[in-house]
Amino acid sequence: MRERRATIRAVSASEIFAPGLLDGQAALVTGGGTGLGRAAARELIACGAQVVLAGRREEVLAATAARLGEAASIVTGDIREQEDAERIVATVLERHGRLDLLVNNAGGQYFTPAEAIATKGWQAVMRLNVGGTTRMAELAVERAMRPAGRGTIVNVTLSPHHGLAGMTHSSAARAAVESLTRAWAQRWAADGIAVVAVAAGHFQTDALDKYPEPVRASVARTVPLQRLGQPPEHAWLIALLASELGAAFSGSVVTLDGARDNWFGPWPPPTLADEAGEVPTEQRRPAATR
Ligand SMILES: CCCCCCCCC/C=C/C(=O)SCCNC(=O)CCNC(=O)[C@H](O)C(C)(C)COP(=O)(O)OP(=O)(O)OC[C@H]1O[C@@H](n2cnc3c(N)ncnc32)[C@H](O)[C@@H]1OP(=O)(O)O
Numbered sequence: 001m002r003e004r005r006a007t008i009r010a011v012s013a014s015e016i017f018a019p020g021l022l023d024g025q026a027a028l029v030t031g032g033g034t035g036l037g038r039a040a041a042r043e044l045i046a047c048g049a050q051v052v053l054a055g056r057r058e059e060v061l062a063a064t065a066a067r068l069g070e071a072a073s074i075v076t077g078d079i080r081e082q083e084d085a086e087r088i089v090a091t092v093l094e095r096h097g098r099l100d101l102l103v104n105n106a107g108g109q110y111f112t113p114a115e116a117i118a119t120k121g122w123q124a125v126m127r128l129n130v131g132g133t134t135r136m137a138e139l140a141v142e143r144a145m146r147p148a149g150r151g152t153i154v155n156v157t158l159s160p161h162h163g164l165a166g167m168t169h170s171s172a173a174r175a176a177v178e179s180l181t182r183a184w185a186q187r188w189a190a191d192g193i194a195v196v197a198v199a200a201g202h203f204q205t206d207a208l209d210k211y212p213e214p215v216r217a218s219v220a221r222t223v224p225l226q227r228l229g230q231p232p233e234h235a236w237l238i239a240l241l242a243s244e245l246g247a248a249f250s251g252s253v254v255t256l257d258g259a260r261d262n263w264f265g266p267w268p269p270p271t272l273a274d275e276a277g278e279v280p281t282e283q284r285r286p287a288a289t290r
């Protein structure tokens, strides 16, 4: 069996963790087809886990799974919808009979001044980042982790510790996820479940292409390391938290932001505002790709 796996292995061994760190584990990564989710899935597989990638776009998930090999499989669904979320968790259990790790990675927002956020836009960001994250966590606990008496939930958030003046909806949503992480860690401790949040700074994924160019250009220069985070660095932290050490972090928010946070300074940002004080906003994704 070992030999067979070696011949069909699509993901090379972890660069930093011992082989077999996560052997036998089943993981669910929401938003696993792209960016940080894809990198996490790759590292979890490199450490021995079986990984189910969830998201709304089948072609994106399928392309990633093809690159990751047979330890990866996909399930489509929208985590904002209860039926979809239930089906996602049920699919993991049908395939693997267990769910050891939920990486609650699907999330996002758009960049715009607070006063320009429509009620519907505020609700859209809350439904995804707070509602979707909560729904997935509760389903994973009820259907898989509590019955098994073990499990780990990693909530991927973006670090809002200075407040996100250009994304106030996400600032509130991510702060809520941090608070929920602490509360869930207490609530589910007796069930053997660890809950941790990873508060990320700026990582070089395709998703950053959607932010206004002047914003992107200025960011790397303001990180002490003078560079953006790389997805494998984020993925290594996810794998570490999936290991036995994860339990010791339960209730913690681990900040991985190069000491930059996602925001600092006044509004409007002097480097972005034009003479009238206007700041570039974000274009919407074309409907077909949303
Ligand atoms: C280095 C660089 C550093 C850049 C600066 C700092 C970056 C910090 C680092 C963080 C990086 C990341 O998080 S990177 C990850 C980014 N990835 C994502 O954001 C992907 C997921 N995001 C999304 O799907 C969307 O942003 C989200 C709003 C959450 C959901 O969109 P949907 O269209 O599905 O939402 P719906 O429920 O249909 O509601 C749509 C309503 O939302 C509002 N709305 C949605 N997009 C809008 C937009 N662009 N401008 C205005 N309004 C918008 C409108 O009111 C819409 O109503 P109508 O007008 O009536 O339709």
Ligand SMILES: NC(=O)C1=CN([C@@H]2O[C@H](COP(=O)(O)OP(=O)(O)OC[C@H]3O[C@@H](n4cnc5c(N)ncnc54)[C@H](OP(=O)(O)O)[C@@H]3O)[C@@H](O)[C@H]2O)C=CC1
Pocket: 030, 031, 032, 033, 034, 035, 036, 037, 054, 055, 056, 057, 058, 060, 077, 078, 079, 080, 105, 106, 107, 108, 109, 128, 132, 156, 157, 158, 159, 199, 200, 201, 202, 203, 204, 205, 206, 207, 208, 290
């Ligand atoms: N890149 C960065 O610098 C940072 C990113 N983050 C956070 O990390 C996470 C991943 O970011 P990143 O990889 O860069 O960005 P992406 O936009 O590539 O990732 C978002 C993923 O979530 C999926 N998704 C979005 N909405 C839903 C939904 N309603 N149901 C199911 N899946 C959904 C998307 O797939 P699909 O559209 O097919 O559903 C996509 O795969 C996000 O939560 C992001 O906010 C935090 C800090 C920094």
